[in-house]
């Protein structure tokens with residue numbers, strides 16, 4: 334029996350039923366007829382077999398009649414989206430007909446200019462936060478835009494709906510294609526500091542700022558250097574993009590001739606740390622992966638985007654062999670789906686395509702990908718002390734899955750055990766199966782706000 338009864342807090346809720354999660358030792362651990370207690374702070378107070386119910390009820394002072402039985406439902410940890418552009422959500426599902434650099438100039442930059450307008454931002458940001466929460470994303474690592482006030486608004490909306498979020502005001506001082514959408518180095522640094530100061534001052538429980546240079550092609554060495562310093566001085570998270578396409582890698586080489594590699598451009602400016610997450614990384618060399626491992630930098634794998642923009646295919650097995658932390662991301666809107674279930678499916682597809690191309694490549698299993706979408710994501714964002722699985726002391730970030738809901742998109746048969754049902758949900762399920770979503774013990778789906 335695991336519990337934290339030494340430091341006494343009172344119990345808010347107790348559940349009895351099936352819990353599915355990942356641990357360091359098991360990609361999928363299924364705990365049947367298990368009791369889990371959530372304290373008034375939203376943390377997991379205990380998790381134990383049902384045989385301990387009487388003892389637990391005495392130790393923690395809850396009534397056995399108050400225990401909620403899950404029946405055919407099960408709890409799994411909330412999904413962690415390690416890379417999503419909230420500001421691109423308005424055109425998700427469209428504009429997938431160009432490679433990255435043209436795509437940015439044609440669709441992305443002209444759209445992001447609109448976020449000067451707070452009403453426009455309020456509408457899109459509310460919709461993306463609600464849509465991702467409804468699809469089980471309990472933690473999201475967001476890119477906003479270069480505009481500080483609307484980026485603060487994204488933080489406010491994530492907090493209002495109860496999503497755990499890292500929010501980044503985007504920084505960029507190079508943009509030949511859409512010159513109106515860039516900043517001077519001074520302005521970018523000043524506004525980044527204002528963004529961080531303002532967001533921290535608001536003391537949101539689970540929304541934090543993240544330093545966000547867009548990527549090396551959009552930033553001068555001077556800007557990268559200042560942002561590295563700001564992150565270091567404030568001990569902040571960092572996010573950016575790396576080696577998404579080969580064209581981009583070639584251009585970075587031309588723009589930063591003094592750097593040994595793309596990763597070295599960021600490393601030189603103190604931007605690779607154990608709180609850094611870099612999206613894509615499709616074309617990293619072995620020595621760059623080693624640098625990621627040595628600095629603790631993690632990768633956000635965004636397979637829908639990589640396929641949709643024909644960018645490349647990340648070999649996740651190779652990344653894991655280098656002991657680099659890795660989570661999954663939707664990369665809305667280069668990735669067309671805001672659902673992490675889609676990221677799980679596209680990760681499996683990409684791994685299988687790599688096996689078709691090279692039979693020696695060992696495809697990832699659904700269990701391994703489940704871990705990447707939950708515990709792996711929490712590690713990639715350095716949030717693993719707070720979330721990622723059902724360990725005592727962590728926040729209760731969880732999805733209540735109903736595999737037999739009346740309009741379920743899949744069918745369950747009597748002979749099927751919980752692992753098969755989990756696999757069906759991951760491959761065939763959707764938000765209809767996600768009955769309730771909890772972040773730090775608070776029920777955030779169904780929505781509590783009347784909007």
Ligand SMILES: [Zn+2]
Nearest residue numbers: 418574612664
């Ligand atoms: Zn991205």
